[in-house]
Amino acid sequence: MPLSPRVVDLGPYDVLLSVAALGSMGRAATAHGVSQAAVSARIRALEGALGVTLLERSPRGTRLTATGALVADWARVAVDAAEALEAGVASLRAEQASRLRVAASLTVAEYLLPRWLVALRAELPGTSVSLTSHNSTDVADDVLAGRADVGFVEGPAVPDELDAQVVARDRLTLVVAPGHPWVGRRRGVDAARLAATPLVSREQGSGTRSFLERALGELAEPVLELSSTTAIKAAVADDMAPAVLSSLAVAAELGAGTLVAVPVTGASLDRRLVAVWPRGRPLAGPAAELVRLAARRREGAT
Missing domain, CATH: 3.40.190.290 (D-Maltodextrin-Binding Protein; domain 2)
Structure with missing residues (x-):
């Protein structure tokens, strides 16, 4: 069945998980090889698509809201599944190439x-x-x-x-x-x-x-x-x-x-x-x- 338009690309979820794990947008930006502004823009776009607030920003850093923590738990399952899918497809490509x-x-x-x-x-x-x-x-x-x-x-x-x-x-x-x-x-x-x-x-x-x-x-x-x-x-x-x-x-x-x-x-x-x-x-x-x-x-x- 068709996915809801609220279901977005997994890239922003992956960034959200990095922010949660590393505790700051700056460290997440370094991990993904992009600027901190790009990370911030992806999170804002994700919040806009979902209609919920995911992060609390303060001078002391960034942390997940209660809603953000719940979304992150669900996202981790999807991101892990996507990584497994990519690994499987890569193995098929390697098999086909040989x-x-x-x-x-x-x-x-x-x-x-x-x-x-x-x-x-x-x-x-x-x-x-x-x-x-x-x-x-x-x-x-x-x-x-x-x-x-x-x-x-x-x-x-x-x-x-x-x-x-x-x-x-x-x-x-x-x-x-x-x-x-x-x-x-x-x-x-x-x-x-x-x-x-x-x-x-x-x-x-x-x-x-x-x-x-x-x-x-x-x-x-x-x-x-x-x-x-x-x-x-x-x-x-x-x-x-x-x-x-x-x-x-x-x-x-x-x-x-x-x-x-x-x-x-x-x-x-x-x-x-x-x-x-x-x-x-x-x-x-x-x-x-x-x-x-x-x-x-x-x-x-x-």
């Missing part, structure tokens, strides 16, 4: 975040990080619901309720098994043919699949939908069907020769990876530092 909840798409979580988190630990060694990994749609939901302080997504579109900053760039790569008929095609595979080819694909809601749908248009029904990049690579290596995956995710397999990259013509498969957070709520603390470190690495800084 805790970071991150949600990231599978590609970012597996291939980029480890390096970013190592850099963050070097900058803020006391920060405790918890990481959850989903597809990009679920990452955005986590950030919007307050389950994550910052998210990293790879989808082509960011919900209007989120602010975003590009932190990395990636290229999707068409990969096939070494014995696939597309291996060695000089002209590669054109975008229309790729769109019409059933692929081993990530599930709906993944950033990779959403980007591919936007780049190629309507896609053929997948041969198989999997939520694991590792499982997709294994299926492709077994020659089940081609797949389009992040270049970060297939670098080791391409180097080992267990997968082969096939050029794609007629469509750009370059994409941006972005950090996201609630719109209108500036990033602060470890979340801001993590985004800064990620973006700095994208720009090639050391």
Whole structure:
């Protein structure tokens, strides 16, 4: 329920308690780091707000009236409670400043975040990080619901309720098994043919699949939908069907020769990876530092 207009800020009550404890306005002024005139003005304002006389002033000093002593007893409870509230909030701020909840798409979580988190630990060694990994749609939901302080997504579109900053760039790569008929095609595979080819694909809601749908248009029904990049690579290596995956995710397999990259013509498969957070709520603390470190690495800084 709304407080009475007679309930004023606790600062004047705190001054009143100091006058009562120290026995003079001068000593109370010294304790609060203000002038004696400022203390006197605060007490007069408090008396005016309450409609009672709190202090008796005389050449021998200042003491509480009987009413003032009663008000001071009540005020002490409120001031103590306010101090406890401030101490509690301060502990929450300290906890929040040392805790970071991150949600990231599978590609970012597996291939980029480890390096970013190592850099963050070097900058803020006391920060405790918890990481959850989903597809990009679920990452955005986590950030919007307050389950994550910052998210990293790879989808082509960011919900209007989120602010975003590009932190990395990636290229999707068409990969096939070494014995696939597309291996060695000089002209590669054109975008229309790729769109019409059933692929081993990530599930709906993944950033990779959403980007591919936007780049190629309507896609053929997948041969198989999997939520694991590792499982997709294994299926492709077994020659089940081609797949389009992040270049970060297939670098080791391409180097080992267990997968082969096939050029794609007629469509750009370059994409941006972005950090996201609630719109209108500036990033602060470890979340801001993590985004800064990620973006700095994208720009090639050391």
